[in-house]
Amino acid sequence: MNRLKKINLLAKQAWVNTIHRRGTKGLILLVNLLLFFSLTVGYLNLSQHQNLVHGFGGEVRDKWENSPDKHPHRMAHYGYLVFREKFPLAFFDFGMDSYLGNVIFLEAHKQNTVNFSEANLSNGLLRFGEISAGMILQVLIPLLVFFWGFDLISRDREQGTLKILFAQGVQGPELIWGRALGLYLLNLSTVVLPFILGFILLFLHGEQDLLGQSVAHYLIMVLGYLVYFLVLCLVAVWVSGVSKSSKAALTTLIGCWLLFTLLIPKVSQVIGQTWYPTPSKIEFDSSVEQELILHGDSHNPNDPHYAALKDSLLRVHGVDSVQQLPFNYSGFVMREGERLSTETYLSHQRALVELFKQQQKIIRNAAWIDPFLAIKNLSMGMSGTDYDMYLHFQDQAEAYRYLLAQTMNELQIDLIGNRIKNSSDPSAQLSKEYWEKFPDFHQAFLPTAAVIKNQFYSILILALWLTLFSCLVWAFSNRIKAF
Amino acid sequence: MIYLIVKNFFRSKAHGIGLVLLLIAGLISLEIGSRFLKKTEQVSVKTAQYQQESILRNVSYFDKEMGTLMYYLKFGLENKVPNLAALSIGQRDIFPTVQSVTVRNLEEQRFSTDLTNPLYQLLGNMDFSFVLIYFFPLVIISFGFNLISEEKEGGTWSLVRSQAGSPMSFLRYKMGIRVISVLAVLLVLLLVAKFYLNIPMNQHFLAFILVSVCYVLFWFALTWLVVSFQKNSSTNAQTLLICWVFLNLILPAGINVFQRWLFPIPEAMTTVIQNREGYHAQWDKPKEPTLEKFYARYPQYASFVHPKELDFSWLWYFAMQQLGDEEAASEVTELKSKLRQRLDLSKKVSWLIPTVHTQLTLNSVGLSDQGNYLNYLTALEEFHEELKHYFFPKIFQDSPVREEEWSKFTLRVFQDEYAVSWLKTLAPFVIFMLAFLLWATTNFKTARLN
16 A cells, blocks of 8 residues: 555544534534624625725815815815725734724824724723634634644544554554545634635625735735644644553644633733833824924914024025025925924934834744744735735825825925915915825725735744644654554 | 542642633733733833923923913823722723823824824733633633543542532532632732732722632633533543633624624714814804804803904814814714713623633723723813813903913723622622522432442
């Protein structure tokens, strides 16, 4: 009998034995139902969110375009509201979506926070986590696999059938691979239909422009899960093989599960917070404010910090007062002010993001010893519910804010006279055509290449775990004792 | 016999390890709690300091006109963190502890968020409530799942039946030593917490202790019930672990997603839209209606008038700001009532799910739940009103900036109250425990201990 045939037979045996055990079919059905439920609810939530966001986005645009004739700087303060859209795969793995803000008010001079995350609107229940397909696949399936797999070899030993198997010429690696594949088959029976449902839901999604990208992400993610599951099956069967008894195997596996899903993530979080403490909002604002004050107040045309600028402008244009300048002086000053304040803010913001990234790096490094974290990162990344995707949104919102403020400043510089009293002066008002000309905000998502680049580590780690356990199986499985 | 049962219990290495692990995890969680307290304390101290600095700095820059100055000045209201919150951090890492507001419109300011790492929020804190809710039951399960079956499977059950006075009282003692040892660890941890975190002994802490004890007893009662069916060890272990997974993972997480779908809160977004329209649209409208609305809301300022010949006055400016809040008022009310609905739903559901009940109650007594946040929002509204009433007359009559005693504007503290309803707090546990114990007793009676 060749090797593959033996593995095949052993796999079949594991499958048949487990499937006929009481409760197994029920469990398979239950997990399928749970996954169907969470995929559907996730999908409905996503559609609801997208509809809301598009509706509000349209409303904001309408109001912007239909704003009456006015001074451009008032328009800059009227500002824009931007609502965060979700990537079409967000229904699959909620990731950190619930902790990310959904709406941001963009105005001149000031960077507001992105507010109203789901967590802001939730009570303590959120701390128990959210049930999404991703959560079930990452947390619950391993537990199930360990339950099904803990005695796949140890029971044979306890019943004395392992001796018979070895006597019949089965070798250690064949035994482990055979049983692991049988277990894998059971595992797949819980996820294949939901994976297909998830795939179909992608095509039902209202916005089809991202279909190609989301299908690609989906396939990579599913592949990641399949590798993750195979690792789990190998771990379960291997532990079953090397443990003294079934009970010991179960205890070890449940210990691993606790370690992987609860302890390592929490502990690395604590380490990260200790090593890289982040400033509070008030500290952050205060340090930005302190630096900004050095740049002077751009709203005040007589500000001493802008006096030098004024003098040089007057000299260059050969005039002796700002009223004689060929362009709007206060617009010019504000453009300069916006540039400086944005630079200041961004330098602080970048430092902060860098700090967050350092903190997250600890989690990423912890993934080397915890495949759960690796698949979690990969799944979030592919679903577009991770920090990188969010940062991409934040950057776009800030860039749009800057564009808006500076466009309004340019309009003021070019089109508003120098002799107007203030922004209420009718001669200082621009027609609303200018508002229509200013483009709407369109959120773009990170392209696949960038996402893969961010998730390269997660993919590598999963691949390494698979290789490692494949090697372990070959190297150590001959030590499996028959009794 | 009791002595022998105790001796037997402590001779098992697994029991010692279980208790020590609980102790270590608990101590780590206390350290995390202590760091959390230090951090919030720091925020409060620094905010107070920055507020003073910022006020003085702005006063030195904008000392010509009260209106201009008040455009910039920010005043903080701290949501006081009781030390007990260190044991159950709850939503405290999501909502900022201090919110600073100007006298401009409130809606634009009050929902601004803290700087937080969303990945860390997702992973959550390992506070004491987490150790209690997730880890204690696991140890309890591992202590109790084979209470009878280990004797049967080890072949000692017949000895017990022939030698012990009554097998039932043998089991009770055996369970008793487990209950006492776990409770001892729990109480030691709470005792350490009391002194290490300097928690005052009041009804909140008392409720915290009682709920923790009840939660531990609940899991023992459940274990007792499962054991009473007299199945083999692995069936018991699996049944109990499935209970754990359902109570700690599937049910709460499912309800969470479900309630979000049931009570969507678009108001969070419409509030922002309404507020922005309410304020900014006023710039281009005639000034009289804006002022009329302002006088209608605050008749006491009717004596201040906007000089017709002027295009701008601070009176008109703050009247516009006020309209921003008023336009959003109905949305905000709706938003708050939706939040209450969600809170009520989860409180109702928690009667059926002791894990959720425990978490929510511990958060409530630690003033770290959403109820506290809603109270804080109201307090912030009152604080903002108070600031307005203090400064509006000074702005409108342009009192000299230098005459104000600015040093008195220190950080204000909001102290939330929470009255423990003992019945609601403890009844769910009592009901569950009684039901489990009765059921177990009938099981033991009908099945006989054989």
